[in-house]
Every structure is written in C-alpha cells, then in structure tokens.
Amino acid sequence: xxxxxxxxxxxxxxxxxxxxxxxxxxxxxxxxxxxxxxxxxxxxxxxxxxxxxxxxxxxxxxxxxxxxxxxxxxxxxxxxxxxxxxxxxxxxxxxxxxxxxxxxxxxxxxxxxxxxxxxxxxxxxxxxxxxxxxxxxxxxxxxxxxxxxxxxxxxxxxxxxxxxxxxxxxxxxxxxxxxxxxxxxxxxxxxxxxxxxxxxxxxxxxxxxxxxxxxxxxxxxxxxxxxxxxxxxxxxxxxxxxxxxxxxxxxxxxxxxxxxxxxxxxxxxxxxxxxxxxxxxxxxxxxxxxxxxxxxxxxxxxxxxxxxxxxxxxxxxxxxxxxxxxxxxxxxxxxxxxxxxxxxxxxxxxxxxxxxxxxxxxxxxxxxxxxxxxxxxxxxxxxxxxxxxxxxxxxxxxxxxxxxxxxxxxxxxxxxxxxxxxxxxxxxxxxxxxxxxxxxxxxxxxxxxxxxxxxxxxxxxxxxxxxxxxxxxxxxxxxxxxxxxxxxxxxxxxxxxxxxxx
Amino acid sequence: xxxxxxxxxxxxxxxxxxxxxxxxxxxxxxxxxxxxxxxxxxxxxxxxxxxxxxxxxxxxxxxxxxxxxxxxxxxxx
Numbered sequence: 035x036x037x038x039x040x041x042x043x044x045x046x047x048x049x050x051x052x053x054x055x056x057x058x059x060x061x062x063x064x065x066x067x068x069x070x071x072x073x074x075x076x077x078x079x080x081x082x083x084x085x086x087x088x089x090x091x092x093x094x095x096x097x098x099x100x101x102x103x104x105x106x107x108x109x110x111x112x113x114x115x116x117x118x119x120x121x122x123x124x125x126x127x128x129x130x131x132x133x134x135x136x137x138x139x140x141x142x143x144x145x146x147x148x149x150x151x152x153x154x155x156x157x158x159x160x161x162x163x164x165x166x167x168x169x170x171x172x173x174x175x176x177x178x179x180x181x182x183x184x185x186x187x188x189x190x191x192x193x194x195x196x197x198x199x200x201x202x203x204x205x206x207x208x209x210x211x212x213x214x215x216x217x218x219x220x221x222x223x224x225x226x227x228x229x230x231x232x233x234x235x236x237x238x239x240x241x242x243x244x245x246x247x248x249x250x251x252x253x254x255x256x257x258x259x260x261x262x263x264x265x266x267x268x269x270x271x272x273x274x275x276x277x278x279x280x281x282x283x284x285x286x287x288x289x290x291x292x293x294x295x296x297x298x299x300x301x302x303x304x305x306x307x308x309x310x311x312x313x314x315x316x317x318x319x320x321x322x323x324x325x326x327x328x329x330x331x332x333x334x335x336x337x338x339x340x341x342x343x344x345x346x347x348x349x350x351x352x353x354x355x356x357x358x359x360x361x362x363x364x365x366x367x368x369x370x371x372x373x374x375x376x377x378x379x380x381x382x383x384x385x386x387x388x389x390x391x392x393x394x395x396x397x398x399x400x401x402x403x404x405x406x407x408x409x410x411x412x413x414x415x416x417x418x419x420x421x422x423x424x425x426x427x428x429x430x431x432x433x434x435x436x437x438x439x440x441x442x443x444x445x446x447x448x449x450x451x452x453x454x455x456x457x458x459x460x461x462x463x464x465x466x467x468x469x470x471x472x473x474x475x476x477x478x479x480x481x482x483x484x485x486x487x488x489x490x491x492x493x494x495x496x497x498x499x500x501x502x503x504x505x506x507x508x509x510x511x512x513x514x515x516x517x518x519x520x521x522x523x524x525x526x527x528x529x530x531x532x533x534x535x536x
Numbered sequence: 537x538x539x540x541x542x543x544x545x546x547x548x549x550x551x552x553x554x555x556x557x558x559x560x561x562x563x564x565x566x567x568x569x570x571x572x573x574x575x576x577x578x579x580x581x582x583x584x585x586x587x588x589x590x591x592x593x594x595x596x597x598x599x600x601x602x603x604x605x606x607x608x609x610x611x612x613x
Binding site for chain 1: 542553554556557558559565567569574575576577578580581584585591592594595597603604605606607608610
C-alpha cells in the first residue's frame with residue numbers, strides 16, 4: 035500500500051478495527067472466509083435441487099434480519115462443481131462485520147458509521163494488468179451458455195425465468211465512452227433469454243436507461259460488463275443513488291476505506307480484478323423481448339414487459355468461481371438489508387444541507403417506500419416542511435411514498451418508539467396527502483404504474499403557535515450512549531448467565 | 537414436455553437450453569426455453585411452476601396481448 039493510500043484511508047477516519055477488516059477483505063472469497071470465522075457463513079451440508087430447495091433455504095435464512103448467515107451451496111444437483119452464495123449481505127451483523135464492528139452492533143450505530151464515512155472524496159483505486167487479474171484466469175470467447183456457466187434457478191415460483199439478481203453492471207456513456215466518471219455501475223435485474231442473450235430491466239430514470247435511450251437514438255454501440263461475485267463493498271454501495279458523473283467504483287472504495295483493484299474487461303470496461311465472473315455484452319439495438327414477471331422488492335410480482343436485449347460477447351471467470359445471487363420477494367429479504375442503510379444515508383445528507391435539525395433517517399423499508407425521519411421541531415408545522423424537502427431529494431423523487439416525521443428524541447430505527455410517537459403525537463388531520471406524484475413503476479399501490487399519491491404523517495410534538503396539546507409534559511427517561519451501552523451489557527449478561535446454566 | 541407451461545405454444549416453439557448431469561454423467565434435469573413468450577423452465581421444478589393448468593392465471597402470457605414496452609426504441613421509418 036502506497037503513501038497516498040495510507041493518507042486517504044486516514045481521511046475517512048475509520049477505527050483501527052475497520053481499517054484492519056478493510057485491508058483484509060479484497061474479494062467475495064475473502065469476505066465469505068471472514069464471515070465463516072464469525073459464524074456468519076454456513077456451507078449447506080446436503081445436495082439441493084435448484085428448485086425449490088435453494089429458494090426455501092434462502093427464505094428461511096432471511097427470517098433473521100439481524101443475525102442470519104450467508105449461505106454457500108457447493109452440491110447442487112445437475113451442477114456438479116458449481117458454487118452459489120446467497121445472503122452475503124442478508125443480515126445487519128454481516129454488514130457490521132464488513133464495516134469493522136462486532137456482533138451486536140445496532141442498526142442505528144451502523145447508520146451513523148455510514149454517515150461518518152459519507153463525504154469522503156478520496157477514491158482508492160488500484161490498476162491491475164489484465165494478465166495478473168484473477169478474473170481473467172479463465173476466458174471464454176465463443177460457444178457461450180449461461181445455463182451451463184452459472185448454477186441458475188428460479189428465485190420465485192412465477193418468475194419468467196432464472197434471474198441474475200445481484201450483478202453489478204458496468205456501462206459507459208455512449209457519447210463519452212472515455213469519461214471514467216460517466217462510467218455507471220448499477221444493479222439491474224437480468225433475465226437470461228437463451229444461451230448467449232439476456233434482457234436487462236432499466237427505466238429512463240436510471241443511468242443505464244439514459245444510456246440505452248442515447249445509444250439507440252444516435253445509433254451508438256452500448257457495451258456492458260456484468261460483474262458477478264464482487265467485493266462486498268461494491269454490492270453494498272453500487273445501489274446508492276449518486277450523481278450521473280460520479281464513479282461508483284470511487285464511491286465504494288472511499289466508503290469502504292480500502293483500495294478496490296480494477297482491471298480491463300475484454301470489451302474495454304473497468305471491472306473489479308477480483309470478481310468471480312464477468313459477462314461482457316452489447317445492446318441489440320431496437321430489440322425488445324418478453325421480460326418478467328419477477329418477484330420484486332415490494333413483495334409482489336412485476337408485470338410482463340418488453341425489455342431491451344443484450345448479446346454476450348465474452349466471459350472471464352476465476353478458477354472454481356462462486357456465483358453470488360440474492361433472494362428478493364416479500365420482506366424481509368437480503369435486498370432490504372443490502373440497500374436499506376445506503377438508501378437512508380443520502381437522504382439524510384441531502385436534508386442535512388438545508389435542515390441541520392434532522393437527526394436521523396430510516397428508509398430501510400422496501401427501498402425507502404416508507405421512511406421515518408427524526409427532526410428537532412423548531413415550530414409548528416416545521417417537520418412537514420422537512421418532509422416536503424425529502425420528497426425532492428434524488429431518491430425521494432420516485433421512492434419516498436410514506437413519510438413519518440418524529441421528534442429528535444425518538445429513534446427512527448426503534449419501531450416501538452416510532453409507534454409511541456404515532457400513538458401520542460399524531461392527530462387525524464396532521465397528515466398530508468400529495469396527489470399524483472411520480473412513483474416507481476413496480477409499486478403495486480400506484481394509481482397507474484409510475485404515478486401515485488404520497489403520504490406525510492407528522493408525529494412530532496405540538497409546538498407554538500399550535501395550542502392543541504401544548505400542556506403535554508413528556509416524560510424524559512434517560513437515553514443516549516450511556517443507556518445504549520447499558521443495554522449491551524444486559525444482553526451480554528443474559529448470554530453469559532444463560533451459558534452458565536446450560 | 538408437450539407445450540410451453542406459460543403460453544401453451546407448441547413443442548416446436550420450445551428448445552432445449554441445457555441438460556444438467558451429475559458427476560457420473562447421468563441426466564438430472566433439462567432446461568427449456570419458449571421462443572414465443574421467453575419463458576424458461578426446468579423439468580424438475582414443482583408443478584405449480586411448470587404445469588399450465590396449475591399456474592396462477594396472472595402468470596400466464598397471452599401472445600395476442602400487447603405488453604408494455606420498456607423505453608420504446610426510436611422509429612427508424
């Protein structure tokens with residue numbers, strides 16, 4: 035590690051343990067080993083059928099959002115020698131370990147850790163020559179067969195096909211292909227449509243959607259690289275909404291606080307040198323094929339649509355590669371854990387620019403379809419103004435459908451406290467319905483796909499000049515770090531004394 | 537396999553994509569793809585997924601219906 039990198043790592047102000055973990059983990063394999071050491075990754079001990087066994091086991095593991103383990107399958111019937119990883123980001127404990135925290139770390143603590151890393155502008159990227167990059171240990175240039183390469187399976191019973199749900203897709207602006215900053219890395223669902231063809235679902239609001247539209251309009255080629263089995267920071271942070279001209283590679287490295295190793299793909303993209311599998315492909319101009327349904331993160335199936343197609347042009351993979359996929363469906367699933375905090379953080383950062391009174395943002399639920407914001411209420415109606423601003427943040431534009439505003443002494447990550455606020459602070463007319471707003475097309479509560487109503491519930495304290503409820507004297511139990519620490523001591527004593535009795 | 541479990545297209549519209557075999561080379565399952573409606577299935581799946589009559593009606597595809605087009609491509613005419 036060079037001097038510049040050391041200096042940059044200090045810039046993100048990580049703890050010693052976070053630095054140690056960040057420096058140890060350079061790939062998915064490293065992370066799975068690390069999780070296994072902490073009892074957070076298990077290898078399934080029996081042979082499984084692709085359907086329904088994999089789905090059943092993934093759903094069962096996902097029930098424990100705090101402590102569920104990652105799953106590694108290495109005995110899949112019909113796929114001898116193939117390996118599949120699920121649930122890698124499936125619990126908050128797995129995220130805590132990745133960020134250098136111990137087991138028992140709370141969601142609120144993780145939120146503030148991510149906030150503390152936010153704003154670092156010191157990307158930590160290293161270049162690795164192609165001939166030294168593990169991803170290119172094996173190369174396929176013809177006779178592609180995605181069903182042979184990957185242990186594919188149906189994620190939900192009525193999915194239209196065997197989806198790839200956790201790929202990081204790299205693409206470059208077709209009008210500015212040499213601009214590293216305009217290189218997009220995003221997670222898009224991919225449905226194989228044959229041995230060497232797949233559809234990729236995007237919408238015009240996505241960077242990828244903009245690129246597809248531009249490429250077809252001006253007859254420019256659009257090449258992509260589909261990275262599978264990636265550094266866990268890439269999967270975790272690539273879904274964070276950042277600016278069109280910001281690099282997700284740079285962002286992920288600075289958030290993780292350790293270098294990401296990049297190399298070239300066979301079709302000229304920057305890819306992670308230590309990914310497990312990379313599929314290179316090119317947009318088939320003007321071609322649309324049936325895509326869907328797919329059991330999506332709102333917990334319902336998306337419809338069937340005609341989606342753009344891509345043709346595979348090359349494949350690289352490591353020796354004995356691990357195909358990493360995800361279970362998505364009715365919550366709680368790995369998808370919620372994977373992107374929840376990284377949905378919350380940018381909303382918080384944007385709000386904080388205008389309203390320093392904002393304390394925390396919990397947008398964990400279904401990619402922020404419901405958000406809970408705690409704010410120090412300055413005067414009557416203030417929280418509603420903050421809520422309206424939240425609807426105008428980049429993520430809020432399409433996603434923040436239900437907003438619950440609570441006081442700054444209410445922990446938005448503690449639903450018992452949120453329910454207290456709803457029960458005692460909310461009046462029936464203390465809500466706002468904002469009609470006919472933009473909405474994601476897969477939200478089943480939309481009026482029509484892409485358009486629907488927003489709801490703001492003000493559950494903050496009554497403030498002057500509002501006289502209603504002004505006589506309420508709120509009990510102020512002790513709180514803050516001292517009580518948080520005591521709660522952990524009690525948990526530890528419980529485990530210790532239970533162990534002593536067994 | 538006589539027809540597509542999703543759109544009921546005839547066998548001639550469906551092609552074999554891959555045969556899964558065990559370590560000894562014995563056939564375990566076969567993956568099919570319907571060129572009419574793009575459905576992919578494996579013959580070892582539960583019947584709820586691969587038998588037309590047992591599939592929930594919403595999950596079927598009517599080839600006579602117009603489905604929404606994601607980002608319609610520019611008209612070159």
